[in-house]
Amino acid sequence: MASVHIVGPAFSNFVRSVMLVCHEKGIEHSVGMEVEGRRVELHSPEFKALNPFDKIPVLIHGERRLYESVAICRYLEGAFDGPDLLPRDDWTRAQVDQWCAALATQADQAIVRRYLLELVFPKGPNGEVREDRVREAAPEVARILTILEHQLAGRDFLVGDGFTLADALAAPMLDYLEATPPAGSLMEAAPNARAYVERLRSRPSGKAVLVAPVFPR
Template sequence: MPELEIIGGAASNFVWVCRIACAEKGVPYKLTSVMPHTPEVDAVHPFGKIPAMRHGDVTLGESRAICAYIDRTFDGPPLVPADPVKAVQVEQWVSIINTHIDPTWIRQYVGAGYIFPGTPDKSPNRIAIEAALPKMQQQFPVMDKAVKSGYLVGNSFTLADMDFMPILYYMTKFPESGELLAAHPNLKAYFERHVARKSVQESIPQSAPGTAGQRTEPVNVARAVNA
């Protein structure tokens, strides 16, 4: 079997999802840590976004497609339950996270507010932050209710949880989102429980979003044994 290559900076929450998926599945991979719109990425993703993936002759972009490939190609615990209702519930949450939560919590609040503020002195962009917060204040209680059982779907750690954990991790790094997390006990307990998983711990980015350098680091992930 050729080596799986995940292409994209480790700080990207979408790259991180794929790395958690590999670890949960017990799939070794090489991480090629490059920014979006670099030649390695442009050669694979139609719009130059990360993550991209190579495995032998197979190339793919988009985290959901890459995780589906990992799940269907390799042995190991399923990332999506076999039960058809639970399987589509996973799709529902992945879609909600990618189309509602990521755009507000990561792109707008973390990205435009703190990481790429576009202010002359690089100080936080209060306009972007204040624009994101009312939406986040509505979305946090929804997600708090959704994780009440300890998982987004059923009673196991699925791709939906893998998609959500990197975003929650970044919520702990900034003041307003940290306060929101602290004020939502189900979300806080959910985060604290799953951040301890081996698959999450071993893939925590060493750099803040947007600061990942261009380097190639081999990662050999033994099958994760998680609680």
């Protein structure tokens, strides 16, 4: 039986962030929209009982229920044995927290919510991509990539010398960005970010989590 259950679809970038943390720390886990053997639909009263803000993922650990991806990742870091994914010194840990917050808000909004979702789940007439929305969103994606490109110069990871919670937040959204046409063209101007994604994909956790997604039809 899994130690924890992650409520949410495995294609979600935030669900994948939590999965990466589980793999990095060796935490047995399960993933899906089933809770105690019953399917729970997003936006349903049953799901809102788990998270009143009606967002995924939700972590179930025994009798405990926890939402918000960064809080979940920090809980898993502290509650389970395994490699440290938060540095021990105050300054470096604060930098990881800084990046987690920025990635979960500004970067996710720019890269995933406003850009990638329009390409993957288009809402135009007859299910077509709204090209005007894509063009409007692209400059902010490029700006975020420039920030990441600067941070990754001469680094293997976003903060410090090893994989941290910040990398778990960054990896899924950048992996999707690099792999989704025409979004991948934005990554061509960000060689540090592209090399970073390849490094994270090559880790055991990346090989397990950063796989081609199965999207609902």
